[in-house]
Amino acid sequence: MIKKSLTPNISVKIKGKNVLVAPLDWGLGHTTRCIPIINALIINHYHVILAASGKSAALLQKEFPHLTIVPLAGYHVQYAQSSTWLPVKLLLQVPKIIRAIKNEHAVLHEMVQQYSIDWVISDNRFGLYHPAVHCTFITHQLTIMAPYQWLRNLLQRINYQYINRFDTCWVPDMGGDEGLAGILSHPKQLPAIPVQYMGMLSRFESTTTFHPEYVYDYCFLLSGPEPQRTRLENIVLSQIEQIDASIIVLRGLPEQANAIKSKHNILSHLPGKALQQVIEQSKFVIARSGYTTVMELLSLQKKCFFIPTPGQTEQEYLAERLADLQLCFMVKQEHLNIAEQLTALEQFPFKTLQPKIFTAQQLKLLIQNL
Incomplete structure (x- = not known):
């Protein structure tokens, strides 16, 4: 298995316009947050190919009926019903997760050749890195929360070992003190590869400056x-x-x-x-x-x-x-x-947030800084 260098490599450039976007299959959150990225790519004249299966593929098919969707098996991770049993539940599934990562890594080589992929955008799919193609990893979990500090430290080391095989890491949050996700997206130590904060991802664009009539x-x-x-x-x-x-x-x-x-x-x-x-x-x-x-x-x-x-x-x-x-x-x-x-x-005394939202223009800035 060929691995990326574990040191930052900002000299790797995107060679063309064919982009593979692949969200993780744990619920629909990873899929829906890829929608504004896909739209921004299309606006910037990229040719987008999607990789998904199950509910993720069904949702993407409804949102982007004109795009090609390539089947890509998910991780099928199951969660514990309580925090107490979460470490045991996750540890028991490690072999299955590793097999899924190895499988998607092998499948990616076939996709790159078949679809002439120039750029891979992986939302939390650890196996989608390639030695000859620029690969971007998207995650807000640079710190993986766990009920015990020892487990949190272990999971972060493993997390970074995989992230560092990519060329860049995009974090869907605001940078600096404005970060929404707290220590999840703003850990004390970042991965070795370049990390860019891309703003909050939302498929929604606010269309009103006043409170609409509630239905x-x-x-x-x-x-x-x-x-x-x-x-x-x-x-x-x-x-x-x-x-x-x-x-x-x-x-x-x-x-x-x-x-x-x-x-x-x-x-x-x-x-x-x-x-x-x-x-x-x-x-x-x-x-x-x-x-x-x-x-x-x-x-x-x-x-x-x-x-x-x-x-x-x-x-x-x-x-x-x-x-x-x-x-x-x-x-x-x-x-x-x-x-x-x-x-x-x-x-409840709600406060409001003034968020910085990811846009097609923000995508241009991220690409310029690759």
Whole structure:
């Protein structure tokens, strides 16, 4: 297996216009945050090829029906239901993850030759580095949160060993003290390769400078890996039946038809523009605290109620950090009592954020600094 040099190599340039974009398959967050990158590439006249499978491929097919999507197997990582068992659960899956990384690395060589790839943009796919092609790794997790400091240190060393095989690392956050993700994206020590902060990624572009007339009191956005997505859905659907308010629930299932009956609006999925309209027409948004969801909702300056996925220490850290900054209201899933907490939500003293958003112009600047 040929490895990249572990020292920065800023002399490697992009030779042409064929770009492979490949998001990780852990939930849909990595896929949706690639949408503004893909749009920026298209605006800058790059020829984009996508690599994905399953729900990620289904979502990308709906957003970009004119683009080629090459099948690429995912990692299929399963999370623990609690933080206590997370280290054990992850360690047991290490062999499977390593096999997936080796497989995608081998597949990439075939893709580069078949599609004449000039540039690879990998969102957290560790195996998509190539000795003859410029490869960019996207991650906001330079620090991987874990319940124990020894495990956090170990995971960061392993994380950096893989990241350093790429040519550049892009971090979807604001630089300096303005960083949204805290120590996740702003660790004490950075990888050896050049690191660039690209601003917050959002497929949404705010179209109003005033508060629109609200159609919905509460919008529930369900997302993330199974089985926790389904568990939260079951809790939400059972509890909102007793709530007298205008509610819409988006299930985060782009591959399924709408088939749930309720007095409220229950939809499996909405494409980007329709989703943004629903979010902007909602007074409050209740969602997981996945980083992509956080970036998109705060970019629209929405009042958010975050419910971290149990066992995902990153989401727990983000929700607690943002709640401390009064940028969101948060409750853990095991304490969820929607009727009571919606009353508290109405009284929460929200602060607003002035985010720096990634744009097509920002892409040009990142490319110039490769």
